[in-house]
Each structure stands twice: as C-alpha cells, then as structure tokens.
Amino acid sequence: MYRLIPTEDEARDEDRTVSGSVQGQSQGDFSCSSPTQQRRPPLRSVVDKFKSFRPSFLRSSPSAASWRTGAPTVSGFRLPKKKDEYLLDKQCVKRLWRILKVLLTRHSKVLWLYITMTFFCCINEAIVYYVGTIPSKYYKVLGDKDTSAFFKLLISSLTTVFLAGFGKSVIFLFGGLLSLESRRILTLHFHKIYIQPKLFYRILYMHEEEVDNPDQRITQDIDKMAESIRKMVEDLIIIPILIAFYTWQCWQMAGYIGPVCIYGYFLLSAIASRLLINPIVDAVFYKESAEGYFRYLHVRFRQYAESITFSRGEGEAKESADELLEVLLKTQLNVIYTELPLKFLQQSVSYFGSILSYVIIAVPIFWGVYDHLPPSDVSAVISKISFVSMYLTYQFSKIIQCGTDFSDLAGYTSRLGQLMEALDQLNTEMENIAIDFPHEEAMSSDTSIRFENVSFNTPAGDLVLSDFTHTFEVGVNTMVVGRNGAGKTSLLRAMGGLWPVSRGQVILPRKYQRDVIFLPQTPYLTYGTLREQLVYPLKDTAASVSNADIVRVLKLARLEHVVEVIEDFDFTYTLDWNKMLSPGEQQKMAFARLFYARPTFAVLDEATSSMDNVSENEMFKQCRLLNITCITVCHHASLERYHQRKLTMSGHGAWSLSEIEPHESNHGEDNDVDDNDEDDGEDGNSLASSGSGVGMLLRRPNDVEYDTLVGPP
Numbered sequence: 109m110y111r112l113i114p115t116e117d118e119a120r121d122e123d124r125t126v127s128g129s130v131q132g133q134s135q136g137d138f139s140c141s142s143p144t145q146q147r148r149p150p151l152r153s154v155v156d157k158f159k160s161f162r163p164s165f166l167r168s169s170p171s172a173a174s175w176r177t178g179a180p181t182v183s184g185f186r187l188p189k190k191k192d193e194y195l196l197d198k199q200c201v202k203r204l205w206r207i208l209k210v211l212l213t214r215h216s217k218v219l220w221l222y223i224t225m226t227f228f229c230c231i232n233e234a235i236v237y238y239v240g241t242i243p244s245k246y247y248k249v250l251g252d253k254d255t256s257a258f259f260k261l262l263i264s265s266l267t268t269v270f271l272a273g274f275g276k277s278v279i280f281l282f283g284g285l286l287s288l289e290s291r292r293i294l295t296l297h298f299h300k301i302y303i304q305p306k307l308f309y310r311i312l313y314m315h316e317e318e319v320d321n322p323d324q325r326i327t328q329d330i331d332k333m334a335e336s337i338r339k340m341v342e343d344l345i346i347i348p349i350l351i352a353f354y355t356w357q358c359w360q361m362a363g364y365i366g367p368v369c370i371y372g373y374f375l376l377s378a379i380a381s382r383l384l385i386n387p388i389v390d391a392v393f394y395k396e397s398a399e400g401y402f403r404y405l406h407v408r409f410r411q412y413a414e415s416i417t418f419s420r421g422e423g424e425a426k427e428s429a430d431e432l433l434e435v436l437l438k439t440q441l442n443v444i445y446t447e448l449p450l451k452f453l454q455q456s457v458s459y460f461g462s463i464l465s466y467v468i469i470a471v472p473i474f475w476g477v478y479d480h481l482p483p484s485d486v487s488a489v490i491s492k493i494s495f496v497s498m499y500l501t502y503q504f505s506k507i508i509q510c511g512t513d514f515s516d517l518a519g520y521t522s523r524l525g526q527l528m529e530a531l532d533q534l535n536t537e538m539e540n541i542a543i544d545f546p547h548e549e550a551m552s553s554d555t556s557i558r559f560e561n562v563s564f565n566t567p568a569g570d571l572v573l574s575d576f577t578h579t580f581e582v583g584v585n586t587m588v589v590g591r592n593g594a595g596k597t598s599l600l601r602a603m604g605g606l607w608p609v610s611r612g613q614v615i616l617p618r619k620y621q622r623d624v625i626f627l628p629q630t631p632y633l634t635y636g637t638l639r640e641q642l643v644y645p646l647k648d649t650a651a652s653v654s655n656a657d658i659v660r661v662l663k664l665a666r667l668e669h670v671v672e673v674i675e676d677f678d679f680t681y682t683l684d685w686n687k688m689l690s691p692g693e694q695q696k697m698a699f700a701r702l703f704y705a706r707p708t709f710a711v712l713d714e715a716t717s718s719m720d721n722v723s724e725n726e727m728f729k730q731c732r733l734l735n736i737t738c739i740t741v742c743h744h745a746s747l748e749r750y751h752q753r754k755l756t757m758s759g760h761g762a763w764s765l766s767e768i769e770p771h772e773s774n775h776g777e778d779n780d781v782d783d784n785d786e787d788d789g790e791d792g793n794s795l796a797s798s799g800s801g802v803g804m805l806l807r808r809p810n811d812v813e814y815d816t817l818v819g820p821p
C-alpha cells in the first residue's frame with residue numbers, strides 16, 4: 109500500500125545516513141509504493157512503459173498474436189507495474205458500493221430519477237405484457253371469423269403499440285438524465301477529493317506509477333461508468349418484478365415443469381457467465397489506462413507544439429503516437445477477445461431460450477392438458493404460453509447479457525475505486541506528516557521563514573538538503589544558487605510544503621497564504637478575464653479591482669501594452685492567454701499579480717528567466733519599492749546586486765551561506781536601468797525609474813485605504 113511516512117527501520121537508516129555524511133543518500137520519505145518496493149524505478153518514457161505491455165490474449169500464444177493483429181509479434185510485452193489483477197471480487201464489490209453511496213446520498217437526484225424510472229418501467233412492462241398477448245387474441249378472433257371483435261382489437265392493439273413506443277422513449281429520457289446526473293455527482297465528488305491543496309500535486313508528480321492518469325479516470329472513466337450504470341439500470345430495474353410475475357404466469361399455464369426448466373437453465377448460464385467476466389474486468393482496466401496515456405501524449409503535443417516544430421520533431425512525435433496507438437489498439441483488441449466467449453454465451457443463451465420455450469409448451473400439449481379445447485383456442489393458448497415462457501427466459505438472458513456491461517462497470521469501478529483509495533491514503537499520510545513535521549502551523553509570531561535542522565530527500569530517495577538551519581528575514585533578499593539538479597527548486601518545494609521534510613521544521617509566517625507568494629518559472633495563466641488573471645487564485649475578489657489599479661499594476665510589470673491587445677478587462681479568454689503573451693510576458697503577468705498582492709515574501713524560481721535584462725532589473729527594483737523580500741532561485745550572477753545573502757546548494761545535501769558584499773553596481777543600479785531603458789528606446793514606463801513611482805497609489809487586495817508608495821531613496 110501507499111506510504112509516505114518512513115518506517116522505523118527506514119528512519120533508522122536515514123538517521124545513519126544523515127548524521128554520517130551529507131554525501132550519503134537516505135531512503136525516500138515519499139515512498140508511496142508497496143513495502144517490498146521502496147525505491148522508484150528509473151523514470152521511463154510512457155511509450156517505453158507500454159512497450160512492456162503484453163495483452164493477456166497474446167500471452168498464451170505469441171504466434172496467435174500476429175495472426176490476430178496482423179502485426180509482427182513483439183515479445184516481452186508487460187503492463188507497467190502490472191502487479192494487480194483486477195477482478196470482479198470482494199474488493200470490486202466494496203468499491204462499487206462506495207461509489208453507489210456517493211451517488212445515492214439523501215438529497216441526490218439520482219435516487220429520484222431511479223424511482224421515476226422504476227415507475228415508468230412498471231407501466232411500460234404492463235403495456236408490453238398486453239402487446240405480448242395481442243397475437244393470441246388475433247388467433248382467437250380470426251379463428252372465430254368475428255369481424256367487429258377484429259376491428260376493436262385492431263384499434264386497441266394500435267393504441268397499445270403507440271403507448272409502448274412512448275413508454276420506451278420516456279425511459280430513454282430518464283435513462284439519459286440518470287447518466288448525466290450520475291456523472292455530475294461523481295465528477296464533483298472527485299473534484300472535491302482530488303483537487304485539494306498539495307494532494308493534487310503529489311498524486312500527479314509522485315505517484316504516477318501507482319495511480320496512472322487520474323485526469324483520464326475523472327474525465328472519461330466516470331462518464332463511461334455513468335453510461336454503464338444507465339444501461340444496466342434500464343435493463344435490470346424491473347427484472348425482479350417481471351421474473352416473479354412471468355414465473356407465476358408460466359406455472360399457471362405450463363405447470364411446475366416450465367419454471368423449473370427455465371431456472372435450471374439460467375443457473376448454468378449464470379455460473380458460466382461469472383467465470384467469463386473476470387478476465388474482462390482486468391482487460392477493461394488496462395485498456396482505460398492505455399487510453400489515458402494515449403490522450404496524454406496528444407495533450408503534450410498540443411502543449412509543446414512549438415518546441416516540437418522548432419526541433420523538427422514531428423517525425424518522432426508521429427512515431428510515438430503511432431506506437432502508443434498500436435499499444436492502445438492491442439488493449440482494445442484484448443477486450444474484444446476476452447469478451448468474445450461471453451458474447452457467444454449470451455447469444456446462445458437467448459437463442460436456446462426461445463427453443464426452450466417450445467419444449468415447455470410441448471409438455472402440457474403432449475400430456476393432453478389442452479385436449480378438451482377447440483383448435484382456435486389451443487392456438488391462442490400455445491401463443492400465450494410461448495410468449496410467457498419466452499419472456500421469462502428473455503428476462504434471464506437479459507441478466508446474462510448485462511454481464512458485458514457489468515464487466516465494463518467493474519473495470520471502471522476498479523479504476524475509480526483505486527483512485528479514491530489512493531487519495532484517502534495520501535490524505536491520511538499528509539495529515540500525519542503535518543503532525544510529525546509541522547509546516548503550515550502558524551507557530552511563528554514574526555513574519556520570517558525559518559528552517560530548523562531541516563533534512564529532506566527527493567521522491568526517489570536522494571538526499572537534497574541536510575541539517576539546514578536558516579532564517580529568511582524580512583528585508584533581506586536571498587539568492588539561491590547551485591548547479592542544475594542541486595536541489596534549488598526542491599528547497600522551495602519543501603518551503604511550500606509540496607515535499608515533506610524528513611527531519612526538522614519549516615516555520616512559516618502566521619499569515620502564510622498572504623505573506624508568501626511563489627512565482628514559478630512557467631506561471632499558470634488561468635482561464636478568464638484580465639481582472640481575474642491579476643487576482644489569481646482569488647477569483648472572487650476580481651470584482652473589487654478597479655480599472656485604474658489594473659493599469660497601474662500592469663505598468664509596474666511593464667505590461668501596459670496588454671491593455672491594447674485585449675477586448676476589455678472583463679473579456680473572458682480561455683486558452684488564448686498563453687498564446688497572447690510570450691513566455692517573458694507571462695512571467696511579467698506573474699509579477700503583476702505579485703505587485704497587486706504585495707506579500708511580505710516573493711519566492712522566485714527562475715521567475716525572470718525569459719525576461720530581457722531591463723525588465724528583469726525592473727522587477728527586482730519594484731519588489732524593493734513595494735517592500736517585498738525576495739528569495740530568488742537563479743543562475744544570473746548579475747542579480748546579486750539585488751540580494752544581500754547567498755545560499756549555495758552543492759547537491760547531496762551540502763549547502764553554504766554567505767553575505768553578498770554591496771558592490772559598485774548596487775549603488776548605481778537605478779541609473780543602469782535608466783540607461784538601459786533609453787538604449788531600448790522605451791518610454792520609461794517603469795514608475796520607479798522614471799520617478800513617477802513617487803507618490804503612486806496602489807491598493808492591496810484587503811486594504812480599505814490606498815497606500816502611498818515612496819520612490820527610490
């Protein structure tokens with residue numbers, strides 16, 4: 109099972125490692141894997157993972173695979189981490205029950221739709237029963253050559269047939285509503301348990317191997333599950349009542365022999381069907397998993413279209429897509445082949461059922477039960493018994509036929525149930541971590557960020573930082589430097605609580621949410637208006653931002669030209685923000701948010717890497733003017749002038765701190781920037797550099813009054 113807290117043994121191992129040498133590596137605090145597998149395997153590409161998948165129907169005979177797929181046999185296929193077999197077992201039933209409990213809460217519309225559907229199904233079945241007995245009535249009136257009875261019967265049968273059609277469409281309508289409502293309730297539930305602070309990040313970045321494609325499970329599997337539920341409910345909703353009714357009818361007309369034959373027949377078919385369902389559940393699970401990877405690959409193409417095109421990587425992209433498609437098709441073919449025996453059984457059950465009905469009729473006929481009746485009445489009786497027994501076998505064959513839907517449903521249930529369990533477990537473990545290694549607890553009375561004897565590892569178990577003690581004080585800008593992979597971003601992850609620490613404490617300001625803002629290298633541009641963009645993630649406060657504030661903040665971030673590009677401040681853009689702004693401008697937008705929010709600390713992770721020098725300098729100057737203390741991960745030595753302290757990370761847990769001597773450029777920095785501005789031919793929109801920052805008005809989100817900013821000393 110998943111585990112984030114180290115076991116005692118691991119903790120001991122880690123103790124030894126950390127105290128022994130900072131060069132050592134300790135076991136991961138993240139291990140979210142089976143107890144036997146504590147280290148993650150090396151990262152492999154999605155295609156590589158799936159290359160190792162071999163659908164179950166290929167396992168028995170590699171040569172049969174080529175025959176079935178027409179493709180050359182690829183040996184050694186195996187699903188990534190295919191350690192679980194997904195079956196229609198106790199665990200699956202438990203998971204289904206858990207999902208049904210979500211669907212059938214007290215105020216859920218699903219329950220009402222189900223009840224309404226049952227009502228209409230009962231009415232419809234009464235009509236169907238009447239329609240079923242119509243032929244026997246025709247035998248009678250035609251046999252008796254009764255013209256007026258014939259016309260009466262004609263009118264009533266036409267009306268009934270019309271009503272039967274109407275009844276079916278009403279059931280279809282309610283089935284559709286039921287499916288939509290089920291999807292809505294389940295998706296909302298998953299949004300609630302999945303899109304949670306940090307949990308969301310952890311499951312996507314750290315537990316991808318254990319719980320693949322959670323997005324695909326939420327967007328696709330729930331929909332398919334809701335559809336399976338609709339189909340099954342439509343088919344099965346009224347079956348118990350019908351079976352009871354037609355058993356009684358059959359008993360009345362054909363004696364005990366009729367129901368006994370049909371029940372015996374059903375029992376055998378049900379046992380055979382149950383045996384055939386299990387492999388389908390497993391096949392559906394892995395087909396959905398392959399669907400998820402295939403979809404994700406296309407999402408990545410969309411995301412990296414420009415990079416792929418610049419590197420002329422279309423050929424490779426096509427190859428990977430084709431390869432993954434082949435894997436997906438193999439999993440689909442696997443589903444088709446594993447469903448084949450069940451389909452055969454279902455079809456045979458329904459055809460054999462119609463023959464069985466004649467065997468049931470033959471018994472009373474040959475025993476002379478109806479010998480006393482005239483031939484026209486015997487025909488009517490035969491027709492009626494045949495309808496009743498056929499309908500009874502039909503109800504049973506419908507149960508068998510639902511096997512395929514049910515196996516699909518069980519497959520989706522396994523995927524959704526597994527995600528639910530993983531989320532539960534992560535939640536509990538994160539709560540435990542929060543208790544053992546307090547992070548966001550407002551323990552600090554001041555506004556500094558303190559690391560006390562902190563050690564932590566990567567999810568793969570490599571030591572990132574060992575015994576780190578430092579206070580990031582307000583007003584002291586700190587630069588975090590080091591070679592690639594030394595753990596600079598990881599330090600920020602530990603600070604943000606994304607990665608748990610294995611030792612020590614991270615003590616954050618009391619008003620952490622307001623006082624500390626993280627700016628990543630690639631900011632997330634939300635869907636929505638410019639106003640919402642600026643207040644992200646506090647969408648609700650967007651209405652309180654005045655147009656003047658927007659313009660001022662954009663000017664500070666040197667983004668004033670955006671105003672000319674957009675329709676207006678309240679025009680909702682969806683994906684277009686990423687296309688409308690260059691990477692540098694996107695980073696400036698993040699700074700505009702920062703300048704609007706004016707936190708105590710800005711934690712910048714190469715947040716200016718795509719900006720030109722002038723803009724980069726301008727951002728740091730504005731931070732200083734707005735009293736925002738920067739903790740900056742960067743590779744540019746030129747930024748030293750805006751920092752007073754330097755934290756150097758050397759990898760494998762090693763670190764060192766030093767003071768940055770104020771050098772000449774520090775004193776003349778503003779002039780530098782102004783000069784650059786002129787060189788750039790820019791109009792000096794920077795309020796600080798142009799001097800217009802003096803006395804400029806800017807409102808913090810929660811301030812009632814405007815603050816007055818004072819320009820550079």
Ligand SMILES: Nc1ncnc2c1ncn2[C@@H]1O[C@H](COP(=O)(O)OP(=O)(O)OP(=O)(O)O)[C@@H](O)[C@H]1O
Nearest residue numbers: 313314566567568591592593594595596597598599
């Ligand atoms: N989700 C993860 N699972 C396993 N290892 C990870 C994960 N994320 C990062 N790492 C590892 O942690 C180490 C430190 O990564 P980090 O991103 O902190 O480096 P960095 O110093 O910020 O590098 P750069 O200068 O290139 O941005 C790297 O070796 C990386 O492989």
